[in-house]
Amino acid sequence: MPTSLSGKVVLIAGGGGALGGTIVPAFVRSGARVISADRNPPPEQVIEGKAMKADVADKAAVHRLLEDVIRTAGRLDVLVNLVGGFAAGRIADTDVSLWHRMLAVNLTPAFLLSKAALPHMTARGSGRLLHVAAWAAVEPFDGAGAYIVAKSGLLALIRVLALELKGSGVTVNGVLPTTIDTPANRANMPEANPSSWTKPESIAELLTFLASDGAGQISGAAIPIGAHAP
Structure with a gap:
């Protein structure tokens, strides 16, 4: 049966991106009250939940966003962070x-x-913080140094927060x-075989489970997903 998040308030940062197009509807179907935040949220997401405009790389904007979420929904049960971006280049180049942009x-x-x-x-004594990192943080590949270092930092942040x-x-x-x-990755890598790539639907299923009450004893996990992950 699908994971039920009935009654939970979920903030999805980066919900207007390509991955958000799958993640946001999946959380809505789970019964959650979804608030999607992005620099330029698609108008259609207002139908699926509530869309807010925010630059989540800016401290003041993030503070306002969280105040708006609490004021609008009364609480926040789950934060899902989908924000990210890729750039190629070896460290020497x-x-x-x-x-700085990758960080x-x-x-x-x-x-x-x-x-x-x-x-x-912490004041409520409950909550879920969920971040999408990258398998490259565990198994780096040649040619995207700044990106991989930034994702590795995100992995360290997850582990440190879990301890704290x-x-x-x-x-x-x-x-x-x-x-x-x-679609962007297919366009950027036209000669690659996407059959081995991670499906957004698989990420959505994993995130909704991690947001659920059933995952209450899981913390500090960095879960690989995809054909080449163990």
Whole structure:
């Protein structure tokens, strides 16, 4: 049976992206009250839940977002962070601006969102923080140094937060997909075989489970998903 999140308030950061197009509807189908946040949320997501505009790499914007969520929904049960971006380049060829951009899109939002959500969740004694990282953080590949370092930092953040929140009722977990089967990745890698890539639907199923009451004893996990992950 599908995971039930009936009555839970879920904030999905980066919900307007390609992955969000699958994740947001999956959480809505689970019965959750979904709030999707993005720099430019698609208008159609207002039908599926509530869409908010926010730059989650900006501290003040994240603070306002969390205040708006609590004011609108009364509480926050689950934070799902889908924010991320890819750029190729070996470290020796990486300009400092690209380095900062990879950190700003792959690591900083996770820190700011988690930090902003924690006071509310710890005060209630319950909550779920879920971040989408990448299998490359465990098994790096050549040619995307800044991206992989940023995703590795996200993996470390998940583990550190899980230690800090032990016994609080708030859990922190990460999902580590291999290459995700999105239209953008298909367009950027036309000669690749997408049959081995991670399906967005599989990520959605895993995230909804981790958001559920049944996953209450799982924290600090970094779960590989995809054909090449063990």
